[in-house]
Amino acid sequence: MNNNNNNGNRVTVNVAGMCLGIMIGITAAGVMFEYQDIMPLLIVLAVSGPCYLAIVLIQEFLQPYLKRREAALKALGKDGIKIMRHDYAAKLAYKGIYALFKGKYPDAEDYLQKALANSTIRQNQKFCLEWLVKLYEAKQDNAKLMWCFRKAAEYTPDDAGTQSRLGHAYLTEGDLDRAEYCFNEALKYSANDGYPYYSLVRIALIRGDYDKAHELLETLMKVNGNHPLAHAEYASYYAMTGDREKAQEECKKAQICGYKDPEELNRRIKAILSFEETEFSGEDLPKLYYRRIENKGGEKNA
Numbered sequence: 001m002n003n004n005n006n007n008g009n010r011v012t013v014n015v016a017g018m019c020l021g022i023m024i025g026i027t028a029a030g031v032m033f034e035y036q037d038i039m040p041l042l043i044v045l046a047v048s049g050p051c052y053l054a055i056v057l058i059q060e061f062l063q064p065y066l067k068r069r070e071a072a073l074k075a076l077g078k079d080g081i082k083i084m085r086h087d088y089a090a091k092l093a094y095k096g097i098y099a100l101f102k103g104k105y106p107d108a109e110d111y112l113q114k115a116l117a118n119s120t121i122r123q124n125q126k127f128c129l130e131w132l133v134k135l136y137e138a139k140q141d142n143a144k145l146m147w148c149f150r151k152a153a154e155y156t157p158d159d160a161g162t163q164s165r166l167g168h169a170y171l172t173e174g175d176l177d178r179a180e181y182c183f184n185e186a187l188k189y190s191a192n193d194g195y196p197y198y199s200l201v202r203i204a205l206i207r208g209d210y211d212k213a214h215e216l217l218e219t220l221m222k223v224n225g226n227h228p229l230a231h232a233e234y235a236s237y238y239a240m241t242g243d244r245e246k247a248q249e250e251c252k253k254a255q256i257c258g259y260k261d262p263e264e265l266n267r268r269i270k271a272i273l274s275f276e277e278t279e280f281s282g283e284d285l286p287k288l289y290y291r292r293i294e295n296k297g298g299e300k301n302a
Contacts, residue, residue: 160190
């Protein structure tokens with residue numbers, strides 16, 4: 001979207017510049033050939049110059065400002081301007097979002113953190129955290145991202161999505177106990193959500209608890225048996241328990257259900273199945289599984 005707008009801006013400026021260049025050329029030709037009635041051309045040139053400058057200023061400065069302002073206000077909701085008049089925290093949040101759109105990350109963080117500190121309503125606190133998450137994702141600051149997820153769970157402990165997101169962050173870090181707790185909390189508030197089950201299956205597989213993994217998979221298939229991730233984890237389960245045929249069958253089912261990266265899934269399952277082969281490098285094996293299998297029997301350290 002932004003690239004298209006920038007291209008449009010450049011086209012407008014280039015057309016205006018071309019017109020101005022033509023007028024300058026005509027005027028210069030008139031001077032060279034002592035064209036008698038050159039005054040109209042000079043008048044047009046005098047008007048065209050400021051007009052071109054105005055177009056450049058509008059396209060390069062005013063229009064981007066207005067678009068960022070509109071987007072920041074839109075983020076606050078349909079009554080954004082009205083809300084800012086009566087809510088200091090909302091005004092700070094607006095400034096933070098605007099700074100984020102402008103790429104001024106330190107200013108964005110400062111305003112959004114102040115907005116969070118001045119927010120007393122849970123929904124507003126969650127709103128500030130959502131934009132802080134966007135900021136820290138842009139900065140690739142994983143430590144502060146984790147802080148956001150923890151803070152969100154503190155403000156909204158009964159929100160299944162918040163608990164699942166925190167659980168995913170813990171799982172990515174390899175903190176299985178905390179991840180498991182979060183996913184179980186998520187199921188308290190959304191028992192039919194497949195994602196916590198899917199994640200708990202992964203944790204059970206990493207721990208080598210195949211009985212529990214199978215039990216969770218059976219529940220997951222009842223909750224959302226057509227989801228590609230369910231079949232993908234079933235494929236991992238069969239691969240880790242040595243059933244090559246069923247692992248490949250579940251891979252095909254995952255692909256039929258729309259798994260987004262079938263080649264990655266095939267490599268992963270092949271990596272799990274082939275882990276014991278002497279020439280296998282393990283580079284396609286997910287890090288969490290790699291850690292678990294390398295530590296199996298205490299022979300190697302991850």
